[in-house]
Amino acid sequence: MSDTIKFDNLGYKTLYENLLKLEKTTTQKRVLQKALVEAAEPMADKAAASAPVLDGDLQKSIGVGTKLTDRGRKAAPPKSEDKYRVNAYVGSDSRLAPEATLVEYGTKERVQKTTGRETGSVTPQPFMRPAFYAEAKPTLDRLATIAERLITAAVDRQSRRNAKKGK
Template identity: 30%
Template structure:
């Protein structure tokens, strides 16, 4: 795949203050990732809940297993199921399945066959997402420049 025009986008983002540029990137990426999360939620078995959400942070356990670069100048968004009280921490068990499980006394308690949801959703949308990201970034940059110009003209 060949992508063009991103060098110009990078230059336009560099003209904005760092906080504004990060906001532009987050808004554009969030809008482009919405179809991935919606498709993964549609694949979720037996529930109408929005299990998969777009977020900017990983939990401690997820961070250790992730090879994603981090830092102040890096903007990352993730699609996944948040854990904790308000999340669905069992989503990865359904997504990837489990092996046979046994109790200490040897009683077999079952296994779960994998039901992939995120990978098919990503595969369905990645091409259009990457193609649309450039246009969405330009749109967000223009909106931000217009807002900043209006603010500056007011005084």
């Protein structure tokens, strides 16, 4: 699920060209990251709505972010050297709901090694995967619209700033 999506491969050539009009790489990345987060919010909302209600922490922990926890970084693919790469992550924060993975995938019957006590199993109750499969295509569609709006606004701001400076 960590596939790289490139604007020019999606047929967004004009969008990509407008993005390159922004002078600073940091501005380009900030605009794209903001667009990614905004486009992914409905996916997080759908996951939270379909998450089982245990104590309410699971629903509250689901969101969109641009940074991973230490645990997430260990599981993520190696960092890319691409200077234009931006990421957004949809999922639960393991610090708020450490049970999220157990709920999503379930567990088999467990027995404690020292005491032999059986601790039972957890039936899978997927909430993140169904949200991803339902929202993947709509998220890409939203991303194009949102990115176009944000890129256009950033290019306009840059033009106004340059006009004031006399560039």
